[in-house]
Amino acid sequence: MKTELLLALEQLEKEKGLSLDMLFDVIEDAMVKAYKNNFGATHNVEVELNRETGEISVYSVRIVVEEVIDDATQISLEEAKEVNPDFEPGDVLKEKVTPKDFGRIAAQSAKQVVVQKIREAERGVIYEEFSSRESEIVNGVIHRVSKGIVYITLGRTEAIMPTNEQIPDESYIQGERIKSVITEVKNSTKGPQIYVSRTHPGLVKRLFELEVPEIYDGEVEIKNISREPGSRTKIAVYAQNPDLDPVGACVGPKGQRVQSIVDELQGEKIDIIEWNENPAILISNALSPSKVMRVEVDADDNSALVVVPDYQLSLAIGKEGQNARLAAKLTGWKIDIKSETQYIDYLKEIGEYEEVYGD
Structure with missing residues (x-):
């Protein structure tokens, strides 16, 4: 019959994607440390967690030698032969030394290890998810503002918006929803750190992709963006199809598409111009x-x-x-x-x- 520990580990394998073999290995290592800490053992020990039953066993491990130099790791051939006459120098003697109350200690050690591994696994999943989403737009909720830095809740994790990535004079109120663009994802000892921006030109690009189907579908291409956050943005767009007006597509019926973006950017003015390979025409349009x-x-x-x-x-x-x-x-x-x-x-x-x- 499987123990509660074994059943819990199998559940973690399914829910968290943690390797069962990896869990067994780290738990056994933790139990070795727990045994030595609690029972003052100086000799070599191994802890085995039975993969089928969950039974925990502690073994003293010593090498058979003719002359003992280190009692902690060696046993004389004479003593070994008392256990088994077939022993020869170089053989390994494993003796079961499981203490009566070791199960309780082992369970505590296992719990600590499993909690740590779950935390590491979840951090790993979050890092993998967001590191692949750099330059993407995210919609979060302002959790708090501390020393000018805005912390934004993104589901299971939190993003950081430094002061230099904030639009001047824009207010950030706790509990309000906010769109930003992921600029960098770092993997630190404290877990993944996700940095977002409201000033990056990429935010404008992503907002246009959300609002303008022709851009999302690739019919209209954003060639370049120049931006002074909170004040004005110029965006150059181009359509391969001569029958498609790229500027009109971005403006939208009665200006609704671009107005939605202006509203999201708290009134930032947006000039949409048509890209042209002829620099004279392009410069004229850009002004x-x-x-x-x-x-x-x-x-x-x-x-x-x-x-x-x-x-x-x-x-x-x-x-x-x-x-x-x-x-x-x-x-x-x-x-x-x-x-x-x-x-x-x-x-x-x-x-x-x-x-x-x-x-």
Whole structure:
């Protein structure tokens, strides 16, 4: 008949995916330590946990020698022959020395080991689950905020959002649901540590994948994203199919799709522009919502001179240069913006006005 311990171990194998052989091995090792701690044994011992019945046995293990040097590990040939006349030097003598009350001690040791192994196994499962989900979006509940760090409950575990991964001026209230993107998963001695972000451009990308079926299906591709969290994001999208409007797909009917993302990001403005292999067209699109009159590209310097109507200059540059800065980051080009008047003055200065305007 199987013991309660054996039945419990078999249940753990099914529920937690723990190897039964591994459990037997670690429990036997723990019982050896428990035996020596409780009974002051200095000699070599082995503990066997019967795989069929769960019976626990302790054995003293000594090597048969002609001359004993270490009583803890050796037994003389003369003594060994009293047990079995067939013993020869080099043979191993195992004698059963199980104490009467060892079962209780063994059970306590087994419980401690099993609890530890369950904890390690669960940590391992959590690590494997989340390490394979880096860059994915997760929906959790704010558990607490301590010293500026936000701790978010994700099912059986907790994620950490450091201060530098939080959107400026965004409030984080205990109990509220929140979306974030997994940026890193570390395996530490305390278990897996999952780091998430609300500022990472990947959050915007994942939100668009959730809201726009054409992106999720691969019909619309996100080429690049530039972001200043909490303020403004520019996203460049492209569709291989000429009959599909990638910007319109992202905006959605009556702007519902992009508005859902803006709401999730607490009002962060989002400019959706169409990607183009022609850098002049791409740069012009990237400076939206400003209108662009002319783009002169210098491929050698990876720079571009952009001309906008006089009344559009401040819009093209943006507050504190934000629009131009985001456009440059989105396109990968250095952008110099001039108003039409500034451009005319510049052409006259270098003597190319008539060449451009033909006057």
